[in-house]
Amino acid sequence: MHFSICFLLFLFYLTVPANADQPFHSEDYFYYICDSISTSTGNYTTNSTYQSNLNKLFFALDSNSTGNGFATGTSGTVPDKVTGIVLCRGDLNASTCSTCFSQSFNDILNFCPYYKTAMMWYNKCYMYFSSKYFLSSVANSPKKTLTNYYNVTVDPARFDQAVSQLMSDMKSWAVNNSTKFFATGEVTNFSIEFSTIYGLVQCTPDMTKSQCQSCLEDLIDHFFERARGRIGARTIGIHCNIRYETYTFYEGPAMVQIDGTIPSQSTAPPPHPVPVNKGSLKKSKVILVITLAVVAASLSLAIFSFCLFKKRSHGRKIFLSENDNSKMKMENVDSFLIDFSTLKAATLNFNESNKLGEGGFGTVYKGILPNGQEIAVKRLSQNSGQGVKELKNELVLVAKLEHKNLVQVVGVCLEGQEKLLAYEFVPNRSLDTFLFDNERRQELDWQKRQRIINGVARGLQYMHEDSQLTIVHRDLKASNILLDSDMNPKISDFGLARLFQVDQTAHATSRVVGTYGYMAPEYAMHGLYSIKSDVFSFGVLLLEILTGRRNRGSIDGEHGEDILSSTWEHWIAGTITDTMDPLLDCPMNEVIRHMQIGLLCVQEDPMDRPCMSEVVIMLSGNTISLEAPSKPAFYLRRGGGSNSQIVSDDRSLQMSQNDISIAQLGAR
Template sequence: MVSFRHVSFPFFLCLLFLIFLSPPTAGDPIYTHCGSTGNYAANSTYETNLNLLLRSLASNTSLSGGFLNATVGQIPDQIYGLAMCRGDTNASVCRSCLSGDAIQDAPQLCAYNKGAIVGYDDCLLRYSNQRFFSTVATSVREIKWNVKNVTDASRFAKIVDELMSAITDWAVSNSTRRFATGQMVNSTKAPFPQIYGLVQCTQDLSPSQCQQCLQNILEPRPTQLEGKEGGRVVAASCNFRYEIYKFFDGAPSLRLEEPPENAPAPVVPPPTKTPEEEGKKKKATGMVLAIAIPLVTAFVLISIICICITRRRKPFVKLPLDGSSPKEIASVESLLLDISTLRFATANFSEENKLGEGGFGAVYKGLLPDGREIAVKRLSATSSQGFRELRNELVLVAKLQHRNLVRLLGVCLEEQEKLLVYEYVPNRSLDTILFDREKREQLNWGKRNKIIGGISRGLQYLHEESQLKIIHRDLKASNILLDADLNPKISDFGLARLFGGDQTQCTTNQVVGTFGYMAPEYVMHGQFSIKSDVYSFGVLVLEIVTGRKNSDFSNSEYSEDIVSYVSFQLHKYICCSVLDD
C-alpha cells in the first residue's frame, strides 16, 4: 500500500485539479417515464427492432441538426422513436449524450417495456409501440428547482413570466427548431441583476402545438418554483428552464431589459424661445425648403425614368433548373423546402422509410413537423434522364390542382439533392392491389368502376379543363395511386408534354413510354395527341376489368397483348352467337 507521505504535494494538487476539472458526463437522467402499452420478450422481434431504432437515432440525430424521428418494423412489432438534443449543443455533445447515456439507460430503466422516455440536460430520447409523432404530451412532467430563495418573490415571478413569454413567442414564431433562449437584464442591479431562460419543443410539433405545450407547463407555474432562484419543468414534448446565471451556450436569442420598478417616465417641459430665435428658425426653415424641394423633385423624376426603363427590360431570374423559363420557376418558388426538413421527415432517408425504387430513383415516406405524411421522390445522382423528368414534372404538376391528380407539396434542390415532395397516398399504386391475387379481392365491381371514373375525370381535366393542355404519355397501372378511400390519383408526369393554343398533335423522334400502353401511331410514327392517352386509358380499363396485366399475354397462344386478346375473345363470342342464332 502506498502512503500519502511519499506523494509530493504538487502532484497531489495536480491530481485534485484533474479530478474536479475533468469534462462532465450527462450523468443520471433528469426525466424518466416508462410506457403503459405492454412489455416485450427477450430476443423477440420487437427487441431487435428496438436495437435497430436506438442505433439509428444515436448515430443520425447529430447529423440531422439535433432532431430525428423514425419508424422501424411492421405491426405488431412496429416501433416509433424520437431523439432531440438541446438547441445550443454541438454535434459532438449531442452524439455523446445519446450514444453514451440515453440508448444505454432507456432499455435498463424501463426494462422490457415497449415504451420509454428519458431526458438529460443535453438530450431526450423517446420510443413506443404507439405512434406519438406530432402530438402534445405534458401530462407526465418532472419539476426541478434551485433551493435558494429570492428576496422579492412577487417581482421576480413577474420578470420571469415576462422573459419566458417572450422566448416562447420566439421559439414558436421565429425558429424552425422550436428552441429559444433569453436574457433579462434588471436595470436596478439588485437583488437579481440578470435572469436567463430557455424553452424547447420537439420539432415534430406545429407552431400552435408548441405554443400549447409550453403554455401547459408554464401556466400556471408550478408552486414548487415559487420564490426560487431557478427552476425547470421537463415533459415529453417540451421543456423550460430559468436561472439567475447563464446555463446555456452561445448568445441568447433575445435580450430584454426590465425597467426600474415604479420609475415614472421623466417629464420634459417644452423649451421657451425668444422672438429673435423664432425669426432665425423661420429663416433656417425657408433655406432648408429651398434646397430640399428641388432635390426631392429631381430624385422623383430620376426614379420615374428608372422605373420606365426597368419595365421595358425582361426581369432576370436565377434558374435552379436548367432549361426552365423564369415563369416556370416563379410558379414553384413558394414550394421550396429545406433539406434539413426532409431529412428529419424521412429519418435521413432511412431504408425503413423507403416505399420503392425505380429508374428515377427512390421514394421515401416521411412526416412533416405539421403532421402531414409525405412521399419524397429522390432523384438518383447517376440518372441524367431522371433530372429532365424531374424538371418537367415540377413545372407541370405545380400548376395542376385536381382531386384525381397527385398533389405536389414541395421541392428541394440543396446539397446536390433533387427532391420532389408529394402527398402520401397510403394504398400505393393500383398495380400493387390489382395484380395481387389476395389484395384484389377488395376491389369489387363498384370500387373498380369508381377507380375507372376517377381516372377518366383526371384525364379530362388534363386534356380540357385545366389552363394547360397536357398529354401524359405514360398512363399505366403503376402510375395510378390510391388514397385511403381508393380514390385514384394520376402521378408521374416526367414524360408529359404540354400542348399550346389549338395544337392537337405532335411528332417526336424519341418514342418514350411503356410498350403495350402506347398507341400504334405513336410507336410506329412518333405521333402523339389526346388520343394517345385515351388509348392508354382503354388498355388500363381492360386491365382493371380483367384483373390481368397487359404483359401477361406476351406468351399467350392467342395474342401479344391484352387488346388483341380481348378483341379475339369478342370476335369469337360474336361468331358463336351468330352461329347459335
C-alpha cells in the first residue's frame, strides 16, 4: 500500500522523542514561517539599521531568557524597530534552552533571509520576531496544527475522549498550579494498542491566569477539527501550544495522571494536588461534538465518493464553486487603477523596441512610470482567451500576496476594449530564455539553479500554506518563472490561478486550462485541480532545470521520449546521472537527490506527492531520508511527432506541441 509522503517528514519530527541530555541538532526544527502574518512588513537589506537591531535583539533575548526559558524584547526605533519573543519547553534546563535559542537565531536567518517577520518552531523551543509590535496583544497568531499521519484503529472515539480529558486537566494544572503555565500529563493503562497517551500544554509566563486559560481553551476547542482520530498532534502558536503523542516526548514525571481504565477519574502523583474534573456534562458535550463530526464526515464521503480521491479523501472538505465570485470580489480596486494614457506613455505607445515577449494571452512591454519605476505591462489581445474575469482574478490574487519569490502587481487598466496589467519589472526575463538556449544555459551554474529551485519551492509553499489565502497557480512552467538581476526567481502569471478555502483539498472544473507537459494527470484527464497539481508542475520544472531540456515530445530524437519517461527509465536502470545537463559541474549525490525529489513530485496519485513544505525541507539538506518514487504519471508512446499521445493507464489525449498556456476541454 502506498502512503502519501505529505506530512511524513512532519511525522518524523513528531515521532522522535526529545532528550534534554542530548545535544541540540538543527534538524529538530519542524516548521517555520517567513513573513506570512503581515504581508506589509517587507524585507530588510544587508548592513541596514534593521539588521543591526535584529542582531541586538537576538543577543538580548538569549541573555534575558536565562533561568526561565522565556524572554521578550525590542530593539531600535520605528521604522527599524524589531520585536521578538522566545520560549523554551517548560521541562528543559537552562543550558538546553540556550543552545536551542542560539540555533534558532542562526537557522531563521538562513530559512528566512531578509524577512522582517519570521518564526521558527522546534521540538524544544521557538522564536518569533516582527517589525510590528505585538507584545501588547495576547493573540496567538501565527499558529499551526500538525497531525501524525496515522489514525487510531481501535475505538477512536474513546481515544479522542481520553485526549480531550487529558487536555482539560493539563490546562487546569498549568493555570492553577504552575508558575510557568506549563503542564505535562499521561493517560495510563489505556488500551492494548496504546498503553499510554502523553500530553503537554504551555503558555508564555507573561500572561495572566485568565489569559492563559482562554488561550488554551481556544486551542482545545478547535483542536479536534484537525486532530480527530490521529495518534498524535500539536497546535503551536506564539503565546500557547498543546500537544499529545502515544510516546513520551518530555522530561521527568507527568504532572497530571489519568487512569485509562476509568476515563472519568484523574489523579496526580505526589506531591502535586489532584486536578479537578469537569464533570459528566462537559464529557457529554465532547462525545456529542465527536459524534456529530463523524456523521458529517461520513455524509461528505458519500457525497463526494465519485471524486478521484474517493479512496483517500478526508471527507470533511467543502469545494469552492468556480462560479462563486464572492471570493473574487475586487477589494480596494481604486488603489490599483492606472490610466491607459499613463501606460501608453510609459511604454512609448507600446513600441516594438520595448517588447519583452508574447504569449497566448497577449504581449508584454517594458515601461517606465512618471516616478521612474520600471514596470512590465501585459496588454491582452482583443481575441485573448483571458478576459476581464481572469484579469480581475489575477489582480485580486496577486494584490493579496507579497513574497520575494512572487512577482508583484503594480496596477490594472480596464478602459474600453483595453485590458492591461502592470507588474514590477524583472530584468532577466523568464527562466526558459536561459534554460532552453544552448548558449545562455551556460550562465546557469549549479548554485544559480539551486537558488531558482529553492526560490520557486518557497514561493509555492507560501501560496499553498503560509499566505492568508490558499492559491493554486495551475500554470507553473519555466516561462512563468521570472529572474531578477541576481537570478532570484519570481513566480508570475496568476491569470489561471484559483483561490482555495483553507481546508479545501480539490476542485472539479469543466474548463481545463494550462500547458500540457506540466499538467497533472488528474487535472488533464478529469478536470480536478488542487495544490498537488502545482506540485506535479514543480516536479516537471525541477527535472527540466536538472536536464536542461524542455518536457515535450520528440525531445530525445528518434525515441520521442519525454523527460518524465526518460528520467524514470534511467532511475530504475541506475544511470540517472546520464540525464543531467552536461554543462553542470556539481556533486553527483546532489543531482541524484534532486532527481529523486522531482520524481516524487510527478507520481500519478496526488496523495503520493509531497506537499511543498515537505519539498522545501527535502531541498534544504541531506539529513532527511527520501522515499523511493513510483512510476511517473505520463508516458509517451514511442514514435514522437505531432501526433504523440500522453498515456495514463487506459486513457490518452492528444498533446499540444507548442507552449501556448491555455486549452479548454470538456469535463470527463
